[in-house]
Amino acid sequence: MRPQPRAHWVLLGLGMVVLLCALLLDTFVVGRVGQGAAPTAGPANTVPESLHQGGPLVGDAGPGLSSRTTPDRTVVLTFDDGPDPEWTPKILDVLRRNDVRATFFVTGANAAQHQDVLERLDAEGHEVGLHTFTHVDLGKVGETRARVELGQTGLVVASGTGKSSRLVRPPYSNRPDAVDDEDLVGIERITAAGNLVLLSDLDSEDWRRPGIDAVVANATPKDTKGAVVLMHDGGGDRSQTVAALEKLIPSLKERGFAFQTAGEAFGVQQATTPATTAERAEGTAVSLAVRFSRFVTELLTWLVVISSVLALARAAVLLVTTAIHARRKPGKHAPRLRPQMVTVLVPAYNEEAGVEATVRTILSSTNPVHVIVIDDGSTDRTSEVVKSLRLPNVSLVRQRNAGKAAALNTGLRHTRTELVVMVDGDTVLEPQTVANLVQPFADPVVGAVSGNAKVGNRSGLLGRWQHIEYVIGFNLDRRMYDVMECMPTVPGAVGGFRVEALREVGGVPEDTLAEDTDLTMALERAGWSAVYEESARAWTEAPASLGQLWRQRYRWCYGTLQAMWKHRGAIFERGLGGKLGRRALPYLFLYQVALPMLAPAIDVFAVLSLWTDPVAGAVAWLGFLVLQLIPAVIAFRLDGERLRPLWAVALQPVVYRQLMYLVVIQSVITALAGAVLPWQKLKRTGSAAQDAPEIDERTVPLSRADLHKSPHLGRASHSA
Missing domain, CATH: 3.90.550.10 (Spore Coat Polysaccharide Biosynthesis Protein SpsA; Chain A)
Incomplete structure (x- = not known):
């Protein structure tokens, strides 16, 4: 006869704690990606004029902030908020057919869940930058939160691509002339850590879904000047973005424009560097934690x-x-039990x-x-x-x-x-x-x-x-x-x-x-x-x-x-x-x-x-x-x-x-x-x-x- 097992309440308690942590991670981190409303423009009293009048690439070159303009007849296609398991592959198909490489700014939460898409981005020669972990406005959070957002995203990118990226695009950012005081706080934190900030010259506004022709018009340079074009491969239905690319790329090529990644266009040789073994291991751990938390939440949702x-x-x-x-x-003719x-x-x-x-x-x-x-x-x-x-x-x-x-x-x-x-x-x-x-x-x-x-x-x-x-x-x-x-x-x-x-x-x-x-x-x-x-x-x-x-x-x-x-x-x-x-x-x-x-x-x-x-x-x-x-x-x-x-x-x-x-x-x-x-x-x-x-x-x-x-x-x- 086997002895009666003891109640495994410690094991059950630990399981409940792990479950709670997974739910908290998914609810307050993964589940909140991009849920914040887009901030409105604020005062820009402290923003240097050189930044307002400068180009989209912002970096720290000695005292103060410096920027670089996009070379003429050069287009840098950039995509924010991915990777998305449905729309990013469709965009990659269009880029491959047209022999174009682009720069993708990924959120850590999405990249952790879709490492296969991240691997494809790297395998096909595209550049991967950081877009924070949860799509948070870096100018509205503390320095520690900002550091964690970028650090964890960098680890996830390292696990999926084998590379460390210095390119960052702050969420809700646009052109240099639209930077306000809160944006400046975020930019200074990014550059102080040795990273580069890439803003944009043109906003396709594809996130509004204004129509394919409108997206193409918004993303087309008006003359021979180069442009960093802001588009999106995540955060919602991106069918208009895919269709617009089919028109935009051939049109700009006919006008003599070349398509390059941000590192190529701005001559930044160290935009990405090989990741260390420790960075890749830590990134893999983060990715597994995020995927586990998502799995637990989806499973429990279905169970509920x-x-x-x-x-x-x-x-x-x-x-x-x-x-x-x-x-x-019982009917009146139903049998009765004899006493x-x-x-x-x-x-x-x-x-x-x-x-x-x-x-x-x-x-x-x-x-x-x-x-x-x-x-x-x-x-x-x-x-x-x-x-x-x-x-x-x-x-x-x-x-x-x-x-x-x-x-x-x-x-x-x-x-x-x-x-x-x-x-x-x-x-x-x-x-x-x-x-x-x-x-x-x-x-x-x-x-x-x-x-x-x-x-x-x-x-x-x-x-x-x-x-x-x-x-x-x-x-x-x-x-x-x-x-x-x-x-x-x-x-x-x-x-x-x-x-x-x-x-x-x-x-x-x-x-x-x-x-x-x-x-x-x-x-x-x-x-x-x-x-x-x-x-x-x-x-x-x-x-x-x-x-x-x-x-x-x-x-x-x-x-x-x-x-x-x-x-x-x-x-x-x-x-x-x-x-x-x-x-x-x-x-x-x-x-x-x-x-x-x-x-x-x-x-x-x-x-x-x-x-x-x-x-x-x-x-x-x-x-x-x-x-x-x-x-x-x-x-x-x-x-x-x-x-x-x-x-x-x-x-x-x-x-x-x-x-x-x-x-x-x-x-x-x-x-x-x-x-x-x-x-x-x-x-x-x-x-x-x-x-x-x-x-x-x-x-x-x-x-x-x-x-x-x-x-x-x-x-x-x-x-x-």
Whole structure:
């Protein structure tokens, strides 16, 4: 037996931190590229006249700034905001056909995501310059931010081209005569670091999409003077740019213009230099981080969309099947079950606090019952409490501790009736529960009937959360399973069974922790139907602390995984087994395993959206809340419950949701490790009937015929 694995919360926490960092990187860096509005021209009181009247290439040549003009009959085509996976290759195709090389000013975020396009730029002889990492206005940010923007972009370019570039074009820049005081701050920072700034002579204004002819006209020199032409290969639809190049290049060539890169045109021999190994390695790391962050964001976006669609689909299916189930009314000619004795099995391990209430309420049933309490090696006074009652029709069987399933099988060996009801040692029944629970057995194909378990101790926030979960689970989920004929679980808290069916499948399985789920699946694979009877209500004690809730749900979830794996062959079967395999098993896997496993990532994504887009985040949260409330209201109405506790639904995503998906994660880890989880016994307080209706504890005497048919009934028996 492999030991149970420890909870890997440190690993999960680190994973969440990595996920959060990736989302932050993509949201606040990659996702914000070019989102800022273009700045308007400001005062230019500090801009030297030589810069205003100079050429587009600005560099630091000794004291002050110097500039160089574009040579006559020379055109330097420049493209900003790329590389773009769609438009940059199309522009490169045009340039290659026309034997033209250009200069591309790339943003670090785009270059990191599209390294293949960057490599093509270098391979085809084009020049690559820097356009900051996030397309930020360098004159409006601090010196440190400006240095990081250019430094990280330079590293990404080095990883894609193998070269370090000194050419920089500040975002939102234009001609030298349009430089204002804020622009000057950015230019001085760039040149102080030993870089060169390339502005432009002509702005094609292709980003406005004014039409192909307008783009060509804006990019065409008016005389023989040379020009640095500003165009764009990223940031949006650049179809007009591509079409304009097809006209512009042949036209200018006919006029005798030559096309060169900025380094060639201005005679800058060191515009690009070979990158060091360290620069390329760092650039590769930056690129991988950006691509990973983009991948994570896109994946989570799709997961959120898929999860939302699945949630809507689940809600729709639940509402439709609930409506169908609620309208089902037995006809006046429907078969009725003949009155008969029913055995009620009560497996008990340390149930001293609640076993008396359980036994007394069972005996108050309107249907004749015989109660068998199986003391599974209790270390408290469970047996003494049962013996002290001295009630008729109650048998006590003792055994060494072997688990709930073994206790139920012991009880079955002492059963002499055709029908048996199984309840937990803390369950409180209503007088009509047993009678209502066994009525569906009038149909000879029914082998099991699920009752309607309700939380008794529903005070406090934790109690309300579980109360809501139980009402929705029993009044919507089980109605759906009933209509679809694929009930996966008849709960151990209150379930009825045909003894013939139980014996056919070998009794209650003892090799899984969710013996109720395992048994129900086995019955259906054997051809027996499992149905839901909402009027068979039973009140159970829910965990009163988060620790107890964790242990209970850990066992349930792990046991469900065991049962699903054990009965995976049902997918390929016909009849009721096939319906179980092709309907219930995929549903359980999808909604109780897969989606909860993804929930932590979706939660991080949702929380982050409150800062990035609070309005959309709030709308999504309200939509999710409504999606929960509508089924909850319907379930509560169907079950005759007051709606007042539903205010707690709004708080479920804060703690309860996290606890539930952490249980699933740990259960999957345990299952994958091949460990065997021990039985998680909860401490009982006897509060199951806390909010239950008043129950008459008078026992119902049996008829002489019943006593004659079952001579061992009517007296308490004690066996080892």
